[in-house]
Amino acid sequence: MAGETAGNSRGGSLRGSTLQVVQSLAAQGEPERAAQLYEELGSAQRERLRKEAAQGTVKERHWLVDVLRRARDFTGAARLLDGSGDDVSVADLYAQGGQHVAAAEAYLRAGEVERAAAAFERGGALERALEVYRGLGARESMAHCLVRLGRPFEAADLYQELGQAHAEAEALGGVLAEDPRYVEAVLRTCKVLDSGGFTHRALAVLADALSSSELLRADPVLVTEKARLLRRMGLDVEAEALLARLAAGAHVPEASGYRFLKAIPIFGELTLEDMKDLYRLARPVTATPGSVLLEKGAPGTGLLVLLEGTVDVFSGNEANARHLNTLGPGSFLGEISLVQDGPVSANVRAKTAVRALRITRDSFQHFLATHDAASLHIYRLFTQNLAARVRALSG
Numbered sequence: 001m002a003g004e005t006a007g008n009s010r011g012g013s014l015r016g017s018t019l020q021v022v023q024s025l026a027a028q029g030e031p032e033r034a035a036q037l038y039e040e041l042g043s044a045q046r047e048r049l050r051k052e053a054a055q056g057t058v059k060e061r062h063w064l065v066d067v068l069r070r071a072r073d074f075t076g077a078a079r080l081l082d083g084s085g086d087d088v089s090v091a092d093l094y095a096q097g098g099q100h101v102a103a104a105e106a107y108l109r110a111g112e113v114e115r116a117a118a119a120f121e122r123g124g125a126l127e128r129a130l131e132v133y134r135g136l137g138a139r140e141s142m143a144h145c146l147v148r149l150g151r152p153f154e155a156a157d158l159y160q161e162l163g164q165a166h167a168e169a170e171a172l173g174g175v176l177a178e179d180p181r182y183v184e185a186v187l188r189t190c191k192v193l194d195s196g197g198f199t200h201r202a203l204a205v206l207a208d209a210l211s212s213s214e215l216l217r218a219d220p221v222l223v224t225e226k227a228r229l230l231r232r233m234g235l236d237v238e239a240e241a242l243l244a245r246l247a248a249g250a251h252v253p254e255a256s257g258y259r260f261l262k263a264i265p266i267f268g269e270l271t272l273e274d275m276k277d278l279y280r281l282a283r284p285v286t287a288t289p290g291s292v293l294l295e296k297g298a299p300g301t302g303l304l305v306l307l308e309g310t311v312d313v314f315s316g317n318e319a320n321a322r323h324l325n326t327l328g329p330g331s332f333l334g335e336i337s338l339v340q341d342g343p344v345s346a347n348v349r350a351k352t353a354v355r356a357l358r359i360t361r362d363s364f365q366h367f368l369a370t371h372d373a374a375s376l377h378i379y380r381l382f383t384q385n386l387a388a389r390v391r392a393l394s395g
Contacts, residue, residue, distance in 0.1 A: 018045065019052050019064075026063035035070035050076050058084065075099050078106075088112060091119070101125050108132075121145060121370045140164075141366070144280065147171050153181065156188070159280075165196050166257070167280040173205075177212050183221060190225055194232065203229045257282060257357045260305050260330045265385050269377040278367055278374075282357040287350040292317075293333075294348035300337025301344075302360040306330065309354035314347040321347060338364045339382055 018041065025034035038046065053064045061080050068077035075097035081090050091106035100123030107116035113136060120129035121141075130145040139158050146155035152174040159168035169192045175185035186209040193202035206226050209216055216222060258279050261267065267275065285304065287293055293304060296316050310328045314321040324346060327333070333348060338361055368375040 019049050022049070022067060023053075023056075023060055023063055026067050031063075031066050031070055034067040038067055038071045038073070046073070046076070050080060053080060069093070073097075078102070082106070091115070095119060099123075101128075104128070104132075114138075117141065118366060118369045122372065140281075143167070143171070144277065147174060147277075147280070150174070152185070164280070164283070165192050166282070166284070168192055170276055170280055177209075177216075182209075183216070187221065187225055190229065194229065199229055199232050203233070257305055257307050260307065260332070261357065263330065264303075264305070264332055264335065266335060266378050266381045268381055270374050274371055274374040277371065278359070281363040281367060282359050285354075285356040285358045287354040287356070289350055289352055291350050292347065293350060293354070293356075294344045294346070296345065296347045297343045299344075300334055300342055300361065302358055302364060303335050303338050304333045304348075305357045305359075306332070307355045307357060309350065309352040311354060312349050312351045314349065317347045326351065335382075337361055339379070 018037070022034045022037055025031070025037070038049070041049065050064075050068075053061060056064075061084070065077045065081050068074075068080065074093045078090050078093035078097060078099070081093065084090070087106045087110035091103045091110060091112070094100070094103035094106060100119045104116045104119035104123060104125065107113070107119055113132060117129050117132035117136065117138070120126070120132060121144075126145050126149050130142055130149070133141040133145060139162060143155040143158035143162070146152070146158070147170075152171045155171040156168045159165075159171055169189050172185045172189045172192070175182055179185070186205060189205050190202040193199070193205065203226075206222065206229060210222055210226065258275075261279055261282065262270075262275055267278065270278065282305070285293075287309075293311060294301070296314075306327060306329050308329055310326055311331075312323060313325040313327065313333075314323055316322075334344070336342070337344075338359070341361075368378070
């Protein structure tokens with residue numbers, strides 16, 4: 001029957017019959033058969049059917065929305081449902097169909113402003129996303145949009161207000177050498193890095209700027225800053241040789257956290273741009289010896305990456321709990337809580353003074369919602385790593 005109906009529709013003599021059959025099947029409680037019939041139609045026929053259905057009653061349209069959803073024509077279902085007043089369902093359908101800007105508009109109509117902002121960002125409508133984030137007072141998300149819009153100074157100002165020095169430096173790192181404010185960006189980056197204890201990195205940034213052109217190599221402001229950094233490092237005769245090695249990329253300190261974050265297996269396939277976006281979400285964490293960083297049984301707080309110091313991992317928080325491991329710089333904890341709710345499985349206590357980075361579950365979920373390709377890579381690698389762990393335990 002499906003083939004005969006489709007043939008008649010192509011001929012145009014029974015254009016309404018296919019819709020009637022689909023609606024009849026849906027009304028009789030056979031939506032899967034209706035969806036199969038819809039799937040067997042050609043794209044032009046499906047378009048005609050949707051146009052005809054749009055003229056039907058609200059009840060008939062809802063029947064067909066269910067059929068289209070089952071056939072995974074999410075965008076078609078959203079268009080049929082649009083205007084019904086159920087804007088959240090419309091938005092969800094548009095999002096499932098990859099129509100993120102249309103989803104954002106529907107979320108706005110429904111008053112789901114935060115979801116609208118994320119959908120605008122995911123759909124590449126960054127100016128609209130920025131506008132909505134501004135209305136929400138979501139300064140971190142605003143800064144992220146500004147970076148993606150190529151407005152690094154505005155982003156850096158916001159990160160500075162938020163006290164996120166590493167993100168401020170990353171944003172300023174996006175200023176190109178041909179930008180009229182390039183020297184300003186280099187100087188500000190150097191001061192941010194130096195203030196955070198990364199004088200070597202500041203010197204590397206400055207050396208790269210000085211080597212980029214003859215004009216900049218003779219810039220008195222940059223040369224003065226170079227002298228200041230060298231004095232901070234206590235270098236004299238060795239200074240020029242060290243600058244040359246830094247310019248060639250021979251020394252890149254690990255303690256910034258970026259390299260450690262990049263080395264985590266579930267991030268192994270992220271692009272440079274996505275890794276930089278993820279790194280900007282990280283927050284600095286410090287702990288004194290003996291303080292508890294993770295408590296067994298408490299809700300997971302997200303990913304913790306150790307930069308300096310060591311921690312002890314115990315089976316519980318009892319005085320006689322079994323010591324499981326001692327971890328140092330580059331180790332990471334809590335990655336499972338990024339993608340799955342659940343309690344912490346062990347007690348983690350600072351053995352020495354500790355400096356670390358934390359990415360919260362909420363921040364990470366927003367990252368996944370606005371980075372489609374990255375989320376696919378992360379979930380695939382997470383599943384592979386989890387399967388490997390299960391096999392290891394079974395062995």
